[in-house]
Amino acid sequence: MNGRNRTSALTGIHGILIKRLGALAVVLFGVSVLTFSLYYLSPGDKALAIAHARYMGEGNAPPEVVQAIREKYALNEPFLTQFKLWVSGYLKGDFGQSLVSGVPVWEIFLPNLRETLALACSALLIGLPLAFFLSLVSLWRPGSLYDRIAVAVASIGAAVPSYWLGLMLILVFAAWLNWLPSFGTGTPAHLILPAATLAVWITASQTRLFRSFLLEASSSPFLEALRLRGVGEKEIFWRHILRHAMVPAITMIGLDLAYLLEGAVIVEVIFARGGIGSLLVGSVMSRDYPIVLFLVMFSAFSYVAINSLIEALQDCLDPRKSLPAPSLRAQRPITTASATDSPDNTTGDR
Amino acid sequence: MTLAVALTGIGAAAPFFLTAGFTSALAGEKTMHIAMPFGPNSPVPDPRARQNGWLSNRAGVSETLIGLSYDMELIPRLAQAYENMSPTEWKLILRDGVKFHDGTPMTAESVKASFEKLGEEGHPAHNPRLLKLLALESVTVEDAHTLIFKTSKPNSAFLWALTEPSAAVLKEGTDDLPIIGTGPFAFVSAETEKKYETRGFQDYWGGEPKLDRVVFNVIPDASVAALALQANDVDLVTNYPEQDFAALKEKGEGQLFSNETARLFFYQLRTKDGPLANKALRQALSLGLDRQLIVDATLAGVGGTPANGIFPANMASWYNTDLSLPFDPEKAKTLLDEAGITDTDGNGIREIDGKDLTVRIRTYEGRAALRPTMEITQELLKRIGIGVEISMGEYAANNDAVKSGEIQMNLQAWGTAPQGDPDYFPSTLVKSGASYNISGYENPELDALLEKGRSEFDDEVRRPFYEEIQAIINEDLPLIPVFHKTQVSVGNGKVTGYRIHPAETYLATVDLDLEQ
Numbered sequence: 001m002n003g004r005n006r007t008s009a010l011t012g013i014h015g016i017l018i019k020r021l022g023a024l025a026v027v028l029f030g031v032s033v034l035t036f037s038l039y040y041l042s043p044g045d046k047a048l049a050i051a052h053a054r055y056m057g058e059g060n061a062p063p064e065v066v067q068a069i070r071e072k073y074a075l076n077e078p079f080l081t082q083f084k085l086w087v088s089g090y091l092k093g094d095f096g097q098s099l100v101s102g103v104p105v106w107e108i109f110l111p112n113l114r115e116t117l118a119l120a121c122s123a124l125l126i127g128l129p130l131a132f133f134l135s136l137v138s139l140w141r142p143g144s145l146y147d148r149i150a151v152a153v154a155s156i157g158a159a160v161p162s163y164w165l166g167l168m169l170i171l172v173f174a175a176w177l178n179w180l181p182s183f184g185t186g187t188p189a190h191l192i193l194p195a196a197t198l199a200v201w202i203t204a205s206q207t208r209l210f211r212s213f214l215l216e217a218s219s220s221p222f223l224e225a226l227r228l229r230g231v232g233e234k235e236i237f238w239r240h241i242l243r244h245a246m247v248p249a250i251t252m253i254g255l256d257l258a259y260l261l262e263g264a265v266i267v268e269v270i271f272a273r274g275g276i277g278s279l280l281v282g283s284v285m286s287r288d289y290p291i292v293l294f295l296v297m298f299s300a301f302s303y304v305a306i307n308s309l310i311e312a313l314q315d316c317l318d319p320r321k322s323l324p325a326p327s328l329r330a331q332r333p334i335t336t337a338s339a340t341d342s343p344d345n346t347t348g349d350r
Numbered sequence: 351m352t353l354a355v356a357l358t359g360i361g362a363a364a365p366f367f368l369t370a371g372f373t374s375a376l377a378g379e380k381t382m383h384i385a386m387p388f389g390p391n392s393p394v395p396d397p398r399a400r401q402n403g404w405l406s407n408r409a410g411v412s413e414t415l416i417g418l419s420y421d422m423e424l425i426p427r428l429a430q431a432y433e434n435m436s437p438t439e440w441k442l443i444l445r446d447g448v449k450f451h452d453g454t455p456m457t458a459e460s461v462k463a464s465f466e467k468l469g470e471e472g473h474p475a476h477n478p479r480l481l482k483l484l485a486l487e488s489v490t491v492e493d494a495h496t497l498i499f500k501t502s503k504p505n506s507a508f509l510w511a512l513t514e515p516s517a518a519v520l521k522e523g524t525d526d527l528p529i530i531g532t533g534p535f536a537f538v539s540a541e542t543e544k545k546y547e548t549r550g551f552q553d554y555w556g557g558e559p560k561l562d563r564v565v566f567n568v569i570p571d572a573s574v575a576a577l578a579l580q581a582n583d584v585d586l587v588t589n590y591p592e593q594d595f596a597a598l599k600e601k602g603e604g605q606l607f608s609n610e611t612a613r614l615f616f617y618q619l620r621t622k623d624g625p626l627a628n629k630a631l632r633q634a635l636s637l638g639l640d641r642q643l644i645v646d647a648t649l650a651g652v653g654g655t656p657a658n659g660i661f662p663a664n665m666a667s668w669y670n671t672d673l674s675l676p677f678d679p680e681k682a683k684t685l686l687d688e689a690g691i692t693d694t695d696g697n698g699i700r701e702i703d704g705k706d707l708t709v710r711i712r713t714y715e716g717r718a719a720l721r722p723t724m725e726i727t728q729e730l731l732k733r734i735g736i737g738v739e740i741s742m743g744e745y746a747a748n749n750d751a752v753k754s755g756e757i758q759m760n761l762q763a764w765g766t767a768p769q770g771d772p773d774y775f776p777s778t779l780v781k782s783g784a785s786y787n788i789s790g791y792e793n794p795e796l797d798a799l800l801e802k803g804r805s806e807f808d809d810e811v812r813r814p815f816y817e818e819i820q821a822i823i824n825e826d827l828p829l830i831p832v833f834h835k836t837q838v839s840v841g842n843g844k845v846t847g848y849r850i851h852p853a854e855t856y857l858a859t860v861d862l863d864l865e866q
Contacts, residue, residue: 044746052745055401055479058764062778063785065479101391101400101542108542170574174581182578183569185544272569274543282543285716287746 024304031300032090032293036083039289046075046287053100053286073099086293096290098283105294108279115185116275119267120260122195127202128253134203135210142215150207157204166197166270183272194271198264202256209252210245217244247314254310258303262295381563382845382864383584384857385575389568390540394528396520398468398475403515409548409566410559410858412518412531415442415461416509421666422612422770422852424509428456428519428532434807437504438487444495448555450521451536458491464519465489475520483511483769506807510771515855534559534860544568548858560847560863579842585864586841586848588857595838596650605841609850610655610662613835614766615723617711617759618752618779621828622790625702625709626758630689632827635709635759636675637682638734639727645833648722652838657831659820660766660775664852667809668772670817673824675831682734693735700735708737713761714745723832724761753788760788763835768853772816773803780828791828 047070051061054069070076074085089096095105134154138147173193174182181190218241226236265277276295283291388405395402397412406412417427426432429442448456466489467475487502501508511517521530529537534556535548546566550559567584569575572591578584598604617635619626626632641656648654655662659673686692691700691707699706711727713720721742728738743751751757766775778784781800782792796819803815823829837850847861 042744044744044748044750046746048746048749049744058745058762060401060765060768061479062482064482066785068478098391101395103392103542111542167573167577170577170581174583175577178581182581182583183574184567184583269570270574272544272567272571272574278570 020304020308024301024308027300027304028297032087032297033083035293035296036086037079039293040079040082044287046070046289047073049287050099053288069099090297095294098288098291100286100288105290108291109276109294109298112275112279115268115273116261116264116277118191119194119198119264119273119275120257122191123198123202123260124253124257126195127199128206130199130203131206131210134207135214138207138211139214139218150211154204154207154211157200158208160200162197162201162266163270165200166194166267169193169197170270185273190271190273194267194273197267197270198260205256206249206252210249213245213248214241217241220244243317246317250313250317251310254306258306261302262299379562380560380864381565382561382586382862383565383567385567385569385578385584385587385589387568387570387572387575387589389543389566390546392542393540394474394523395540396474396523397518397529397531398464398477398480398516398520400477400479401516403518404855405546405566406529406531406533406537407515407518407855408857409537409546409564410533410535410856410860410862411529411537411548412515412520413533414513414515414517415444415519416512418513418770418851418853418855420849420851421664422767423667424513424770428461429512432509435498437805437807438501440499440501440508441492442497442499444497445555446495448532449553450532451530451551452521452524452527453553454521456519456532458494458497460521461497461519462489462491464521465517477516480511480514480516483514484508484517504805504807506804506812507769507771507773510769513855514769535561535564535858538563554860557860559858559860561858564858564862576840579840582842584842586839586845588837588839590838590840592650592653592838595840596652598840599652605843605845607839607841607848607850608652608836610664610834610836610852611850611854612662612665612765612767612852613763614657614660614662615654615719615761615763615832615835616657616660617727617761617830617832619760619789619828619830620752620755620758622755622792624755624758625707628689628691628702629826630685631691631702631707632830634682634685634689634691634734635731635736636827636830637678637685638731638736639675639830639832640677640730641675641833642677643730644723644726647726648719649833649836652836653719654833654836657833659824660829660831661772661820662766662834662852665767665770665772667770668767668813668816668820670820672817673820675824679734686735698732698735699737706737707735708739709759710739710741710757711759711761712741712743712748712751712757714743714748716745717763719835720761720763727761749786749788753790759830761832765853770853772812772819773800776800776819776823777804780823787828789828791826793822793826793828796822796826 047066050069051066052058055061074082097104098108134150138150141147170182170193173180180192184190223236223240226240262277262280264275265281268275268278279291280295283295390402390405395405397403397406403412407414413428415427415429416432417425419425426445428445428448430445431443433441435441444456444458444461450456465486467473468477468481468486470476485501485503485505485508487500490498490500492498499508505511519532523529527537531537532555534551534554536551538547538549540546545568548564550562552558569578572589575584575587575589576591576594579587595606599606619632621627621632645651645654645656656675658675659670661669663669686700691702693700695701697706701707709731711724713724724740728740731738748757748760752760764775768774776796777800778786780787780789780791780796782797799815799819803812803819806812806815837854839848839850841848844865846863846865847859848857
């Protein structure tokens with residue numbers, strides 16, 4: 001079995017890469033057709049909506065200007081002509097310009113992506129260790145008071161809306177205590193409150209999941225076999241339980257990350273930070289379709305990319321899929337290397 | 351516990367980051383932080399392009415040749431005098447001693463150069479909309495201080511159109527100073543939808559500004575802006591939440607500013623066909639609207655003023671003082687009864703042509719007061735026996751729905767006189783065949799008055815025409831004015847020299863100051 005794994009892994013690296021890229025292309029094409037169709041079919045005069053956004057107000061643009069916008073952006077052309085125009089730009093690396101400001105989409109996107117990444121990463125850096133800590137508390141004595149408190153904390157965290165929490169944090173730490181800025185970006189201090197707001201949500205969702213993954217892994221039958229072989233509890237936890245629990249956990253963390261890239265709108269707006277989410281909402285409101293289409297494509301791309309990354313990570317972590325590492329054998333000259341594999345083979349055969 | 355742990359962590363870290371970036375860059379400098387709901391849409395927003403001028407004009411960076419007073423009357427700005435030479439020619443005499451932010455003097459040549467950029471496709475200042483408003487054909491320099499502006503057709507609104515913030519006079523920018531205007535504040539930097547920063551310009555023609563720096567911060571959520579004021583992160587919030595403003599007013603607290611603006615909330619009606627082709631019914635709708643109740647309920651009584659017509663009272667040059675739009679449900683019922691629109695089956699809804707009368711109303715997202723206004727209207731009209739179906743739509747799609755007769759009323763909010771001239775609003779909305787006349791409304795008398803108003807160049811002569819136009823709209827009701835939006839701002843108690851302009855065109859002036 002090991003031999004078969006090895007050969008498939010060798011050819012597999014290229015194979016997986018090609019398969020992934022192919023899947024990416026298919027997904028992106030599908031999304032582009034869908035998004036563009038929805039945009040094309042959406043009700044209302046697009047030129048008027050653009051004029052409305054560009055000149056900041058209803059009825060601010062004379063009809064000639066609206067007509068000029070319609071002609072300039074080929075808004076009266078049939079679907080295929082408009083779609084081709086758009087796709088051919090993308091293939092040349094030209095993502096278009098904002099219809100409202102005239103600034104290239106890419107230049108608008110980059111600073112917003114920076115804000116979003118900074119926020120998402122800090123939120124994960126605060127939220128994940130907390131979730132890990134709380135799930136360990138749960139695992140320590142399942143069903144005990146501590147476990148229940150951890151579960152309760154997670155449930156409350158999940159129930160608190162970010163809108164309310166964000167405002168409360170501003171009220172306490174900016175308005176009353178005056179420790180932190182109430183809005184904006186620029187310094188690390190500006191990141192703390194919005195990151196904390198999002199971290200509460202991450203902690204809440206990940207604690208419940210991670211707790212159940214850990215509990216499930218710690219009740220696996222192969223652990224008994226390891227204990228009988230005299231493997232210490234510490235090693236059982238770090239090398240076996242945790243490793244098993246990480247496989248599904250990484251999927252969920254990846255999904256959270258993908259969600260944070262687009263879904264932090266409320267926090268972005270409350271803290272007046274800008275970011276991908278609020279950019280998307282603003283662009284939808286002003287019918288700034290080059291930005292909307294780009295962001296939807298980005299979103300599709302990031303989901304596919306993150307999912308591929310998750311699978312790659314899982315392949316490394318999953319003992320069933322990983323190859324027996326020679327270095328591990330060297331470290332552990334006694335029989336345990338094959339022992340680690342055997343229970344997984346059993347699970348695999350089940 | 352998660353929250354507690356997270357908060358303790360932040361608490362411990364907080365002192366290290368303390369409010370960096372929120373204190374003035376240099377000690378002793380007077381910097382004012384202002385919160386506003388929208389901001390620049392690019393890092394170098396050329397004031398002449400699109401609607402960028404609105405922000406730079408408010409920020410005191412760019413200036414126009416002619417300005418609008420707080421009574422919405424024409425006032426000299428960069429031009430000290432102006433004269434109509436013929437229906438298509440205007441002479442403007444420039445003010446002496448005006449300097450650009452790079453220290454060079456403003457000359458007739460530089461004004462001409464600035465306006466010529468409007469028509470240059472590809473130039474950042476390219477602005478077809480403004481050219482259309484001005485109907486500008488050419489600019490010629492007569493001498494160092496005198497310019498002749500020629501229009502392609504007679505345009506009685508020309509001087510008013512020159513007050514449009516994008517009609518600004520600018521010099522070509524450089525890398526160091528990308529926007530070179532003439533105002534009391536010079537451009538420093540802009541961050542898209544976040545920040546617009548300026549510094550005081552000592553050589554300003556109108557005297558030295560009192561502030562060294564002004565930072566406009568974009569805070570989209572009004573409650574957050576209010577908290578930022580409480581946290582001392584900003585000195586002035588331009589758009590304060592109305593409910594909180596009313597509460598402060600009640601308690602007699604806070605430094606409050608408010609003024610009526612020219613933004614009108616109104617219903618555009620389908621008059622060509624459908625039930626609202628009936629004038630008596632339109633009049634009954636207007637009489638049934640308790641405008642004060644709408645303002646009290648949607649804007650806490652402080653964010654709006656019930657409309658007496660299409661223009662607000664502070665638009666002194668044009669406002670018709672004789673008009674009113676009373677709330678009189680009894681009269682509304684009488685009118686309906688007389689028109690034969692009565693409730694014969696006793697279900698509380700009047701019938702028209704044997705069927706229950708149902709009016710379909712729609713509005714759009716984007717302005718907080720729109721939806722509640724529509725909801726209260728539904729309830730108010732029910733009380734006079736009119737069935738109403740309401741829904742939310744998209745701005746442009748709603749217009750199409752009125753046009754096709756799918757809906758009968760479309761609640762909108764327009765600036766009724768963005769440049770102070772009274773022609774634009776009626777000419778665009780109610781003139782026969784006008785672009786936004788989706789009502790299908792036609793009134794030859796009104797059309798003739800609008801024509802007269804446009805061909806006349808003396809505002810004193812024009813005035814009676816527009817007074818009559820306002821009266822016809824109130825009587826005929828192709829659109830039903832509801833209320834004029836009042837802007838409410840709150841300062842930290844130290845703000846001086848701040849006034850809310852009816853067209854919200856000016857904010858940072860030489861006089862704007864923070865008391866120590």
